[in-house]
Amino acid sequence: MTSRVEIMAEIIYLNGQLIPRSKAKLSPFDHGFLYGYGLFETMRAYNGHIFRFDHHLARLRHSAQSLGLTHSILNVVEGKQSLETACMETLEANKLKDARLRLTVSAGEGDMTPDPSTCPSPTVLITARNLIPLPPEKYESGFKAALSPLRRNSQSPLSRLKSTCYMENILARMAARAAGCDEAILLNEQGYLAEGSTTNIFLASNGELITPSLESGVLPGITREAVLEIARASNIKTLERQVELKELIEAEEAFVTNSILELMPLTWFEGKPIGTGKPGQLTKELLAAYRKLVDEALQ
Numbered sequence: 001m002t003s004r005v006e007i008m009a010e011i012i013y014l015n016g017q018l019i020p021r022s023k024a025k026l027s028p029f030d031h032g033f034l035y036g037y038g039l040f041e042t043m044r045a046y047n048g049h050i051f052r053f054d055h056h057l058a059r060l061r062h063s064a065q066s067l068g069l070t071h072s073i074l075n076v077v078e079g080k081q082s083l084e085t086a087c088m089e090t091l092e093a094n095k096l097k098d099a100r101l102r103l104t105v106s107a108g109e110g111d112m113t114p115d116p117s118t119c120p121s122p123t124v125l126i127t128a129r130n131l132i133p134l135p136p137e138k139y140e141s142g143f144k145a146a147l148s149p150l151r152r153n154s155q156s157p158l159s160r161l162k163s164t165c166y167m168e169n170i171l172a173r174m175a176a177r178a179a180g181c182d183e184a185i186l187l188n189e190q191g192y193l194a195e196g197s198t199t200n201i202f203l204a205s206n207g208e209l210i211t212p213s214l215e216s217g218v219l220p221g222i223t224r225e226a227v228l229e230i231a232r233a234s235n236i237k238t239l240e241r242q243v244e245l246k247e248l249i250e251a252e253e254a255f256v257t258n259s260i261l262e263l264m265p266l267t268w269f270e271g272k273p274i275g276t277g278k279p280g281q282l283t284k285e286l287l288a289a290y291r292k293l294v295d296e297a298l299q
């Protein structure tokens with residue numbers, strides 16, 4: 001019998017070294033810990049290949065720049081070769097092929113004041129675990145989502161960053177889970193649709209694929225970007241714009257995306273079915289095309 005439990009790998013990469021996780025030491029004055037001053041990427045490895053590593057690194061680099069991190073964090077994220085090698089070595093050290101991989105970069109150790117200029121050298125951490133995807137039945141029934149009372153702030157830089165300040169996402173997700181749902185959907189401060197707690201959202205209506213624009217206050221998801229590329233290459237009309245909540249309620253189909261889930265049909269929202277309450281045709285086609293894209297990237 002195969003175990004369905006994902007196990008945190010024993011070997012981690014910390015500041016240039018592969019070490020057993022039991023030997024890892026992080027400073028109590030790390031500004032990532034004290035102030036949430038850090039960024040991370042969650043990536044999926046398929047058969048030892050990290051899907052779109054370049055895109056993840058580009059997002060990390062862009063995020064660091066937009067935070068004004070001109071000191072050593074930026075130097076670390078500039079070093080593609082070493083970071084990619086470090087990720088691959090972490091996978092290999094743990095004999096992992098299909099994995100969830102996390103790269104975390106924080107400001108590192110500094111003064112006990114929220115001043116990152118006191119942090120001379122960043123913390124770079126890579127952790128991995130085996131990945132057991134959700135079973136096919138889940139993709140056949142789809143996710144149920146609840147509307148979160150929390151709002152994304154489209155004016156806050158944090159909305160567009162994968163920062164280690166993840167508390168809002170956690171709270172939204174916990175509330176959705178407590179309500180028996182798989183995901184929470186957040187609106188922005190203007191009441192337009194933003195994203196899920198750990199996902200981007202797409203709707204389909206009249207053959208058009210619609211997703212909230214980045215200006216709506218959403219993370220520029222790597223999977224979101226791939227789905228838009230696939231749809232455009234198939235001549236499906238795609239729209240990135242402000243999206244009204246009622247468009248989700250009235251959509252024919254909806255799905256959410258992230259690097260681990262790929263595309264997950266969203267079939268229920270606030271206790272009511274979306275469309276037929278089953279995964280829609282376009283959603284299924286895009287999921288198949290996404291998986292083909294992943295397979296091609298492995299060649």
Ligand SMILES: Cc1ncc(COP(=O)(O)O)c(C=O)c1O
Nearest residue numbers: 198199200219221222223258259
């Ligand atoms: C808030 C949020 N939006 C969207 C996503 C999807 O991003 P990606 O496709 O890059 O995994 C994530 C990923 O965890 C997320 O945390």
